[in-house]
Amino acid sequence: MVISARATIRPPAPSKIKILATADELFYEEGIHTVGVDRIIAGARVTKATFYKHFRSKDLLIIAYVEGRDRQVRDWFAEKEAELSDPTAIARALVDSINSEAVRPGFRGDPFINAAAQFADETHPVRVAVTVHRDWYAKRIEELFRQIGHPRPGDAADDLILARDGALAGGYVGDPIAAGAALHRALDHILSES
Incomplete structure (x- = not known):
């Protein structure tokens, strides 16, 4: 057979x-x-x-959705770390990936911010799942800047995450090309401080 x-x-x-x-x-x-x-x-x-x-319940499905999106981001980092040994190259690949996402058809902004915006109660399990992701992401970006040798990796992470959030929002409601260019400039500025 x-x-x-x-x-x-x-x-x-x-x-x-x-x-x-x-x-x-x-x-x-x-x-x-x-x-x-x-x-x-x-x-x-x-x-x-x-x-x-x-x-x-629907809430359990929503939590699984947020956790699935979190897994995608974690998998992206694991893949890039296996591919690229230079942390600066990983930071640039991250910004490139964010830009690619923001210009694709059907882009609707950051799924984590979108989920958080729909649940006002910070103790709601969906908001908790978003917070778990955001906390992990902030620590991961801080570690990336620590590997790069940035003198203030926590501040650098805060700056990049704020620029990322702005670029994703601007890419959704405004010009994604301009938002992506601004995000690249923000990363270049942060890297120049290293």
Whole structure:
């Protein structure tokens, strides 16, 4: 019996992965509060029972969405660290990646800031998940500047993150090319202090 290459390469996705992928797309494109569970169920082509088997509430799905986006960022850093040995090259690749994201069709700003904006209570589990990501990100950027040899890596990280947040917001509501150029200038200025 011969099994086709297609059958061995890509087995059907489990229902939980389909739900997460659908939620990721809809939450980012349309906003977390505007997308209901029924819409996700329909988009993922699963039953209500299957949805609730994997996620007992919409909030748990939202947290999984934020954590999935966090994993993507962490994976990006791990990949770049394996690829590039120079921390300055990693910082430049990060800014390039942010710029690429901001000019792609369907860009809607930073998914973490968007999620936080929809949950005013700082103790809400979704806000906590966003805070966990932001804290990790700040520490990771600070460590990057420490590796570069910046005399004030914490300040440098704060400056770059503020410039990044501004570039992502400006890229969404304004001119993404100008926002990206400003982000590059901000990184160049920070690096010149090293």
